Amino acid sequence: MPTPNLRRWLGIELIEVSALEKTVSTLGGGLAILALIAISTWALPAGGATAVITSMGASSVLLFGVPHGQLSQPWPVIAGHCISAVIGVSCARCISHPVIAAACAVGLAIGAMQQLKCIHPPGGATAFTAVMGGSAIRELGFSFVLFPVLTNAVVMVLLAILINYAFPWRRYPNAFRIPAPSPPASLLPDDSPPTHEDIIAAIRSLDSFVDVSEEELVRLVEILKTHPGKSA
Incomplete structure (x- = not known):
């Protein structure tokens, strides 16, 4: 086992949660992604679904692995993804060089999320996807923001509410939590x-x-x- 100093430098978590907590996180995240795969595949049959699901997969880690974290709450999840999608689509349309457009999209998305108090790390992936996700996503234009991004984010939040509700110490969002x-x-x-x-x-x-x-x-x-x- 690493020494205490090595654990600190590596950032290894000191506390392990119970087996039940780990099980709920595992099953909840898996069920959420299963639902989003169905939605995204139907919305983007040409192959863009994979890129969209990638950012939502990162959200599932936060919603089901760290349900009480500030970055996991409904406003950061929904607004973070949608604002980042708007910025990503705008950069894709206004900047011809895709690499520069992607860099601007991610950077501006971070700044916007900070300003609007909705920092959600997977939002950066959504902004990147809007630029580099392929023709199926680019053809959607700003419709990409509403469907599948907004739809997926709302579905993810609703699933987190429903799945975590059965466990009083995990209830989501924080307003529903029973300490x-x-x-x-x-x-x-x-x-x-x-x-x-x-x-x-x-x-x-x-x-x-x-x-x-x-x-x-x-x-x-x-x-x-x-x-x-x-x-x-």
Whole structure:
């Protein structure tokens, strides 16, 4: 097994979720992609479906592997894909050189998603696909945004809501989530920082992938204790 320092440098997750959590993530992601393959293949029979499904496959990892992450919520998923698709189609039409068009599409999509608070990494793949996805996608023009991109994104979100709803600790989006029972209160004084064991126990009690490092959690606690109500 890697040493703690090596795990930190490699970014290996400290906490493993339960077998049930892994199973739900696996089956949920697979079912979602099965549905999207059917939709995209019907919409793009000439072969463009593969390129579209690629970006949605990345979304399924977030929606079913990290359902409570900020990048997995409905607004980032739907708006991130659609805005990126609009930018991708626009760049494909306005820039004749495909490589430059693809680079501009991805870069502008990132900037737009940041500005509109809908950062969703697979959106970059959607912007790229609009430029480099082949003739079947280019022929759709801006219709590509509504179908299959918007349709696929909405279907993905609805499937995430339905599949995760059966598991209270996984309910999606975050507004539907029922938190897991809190662990026993720490016996440490209020002014004592959390220990490594405290942080690990707190994360493990969630039984869900948490997209934040131990160092970031410690730093947040320090900020709250030093400057409550203020940002760093």
